[in-house]
């Protein structure tokens with residue numbers, strides 16, 4: 075597994091972003107048969123090839139959404155009231171969701187890319203990047219956004235695209 079560098083990731087994005095986004099648009103509207111099972115089967119393969127501890131790009135360049143439960147749990151951990159915690163670290167985004175004021179996230183240890191509140195981190199963080207959480211067509215628009223930051227999302231789209239296109243090619247040959 076090669077260590078992640080944002081520069082090399084940007085280079086890969088330059089080459090593949092347009093075709094991956096097009097694939098996501100097309101398959102969002104017309105999901106190929108079996109794609110949801112394909113994503114579930116493919117996710118473990120993705121994690122064999124991506125090491126989040128060499129990346130932490132989501133913690134550096136994105137923000138989780140904090141639920142009220144996240145807020146209460148994390149504030150209590152720091153012996154703060156939810157209000158005090160919110161005032162210090164959070165803001166509302168355009169949708170009214172609670173998000174981090176700072177990037178990188180204040181809880182990221184930049185020395186080792188580890189989350190300093192890992193056990194009690196926001197639920198949004200614990201599932202990110204939600205590779206097979208919802209159906210492909212329900213989540214393709216989020217994959218399109220995450221593609222710009224997350225190598226695991228990139229890998230997932232790359233693998234699914236290859237599988238779908240090779241399946242289509244095989245079907246054409248069989249005709």
Ligand code: SF4
Nearest residue numbers: 126129130132224226
């Ligand atoms: S989830 Fe994606 S962006 Fe976050 S550390 Fe893992 S590979 Fe990097």
Ligand code: SF4
Nearest residue numbers: 133179181182189199
């Ligand atoms: S809370 Fe932890 S996992 Fe979530 S963004 Fe911050 S450092 Fe990353």
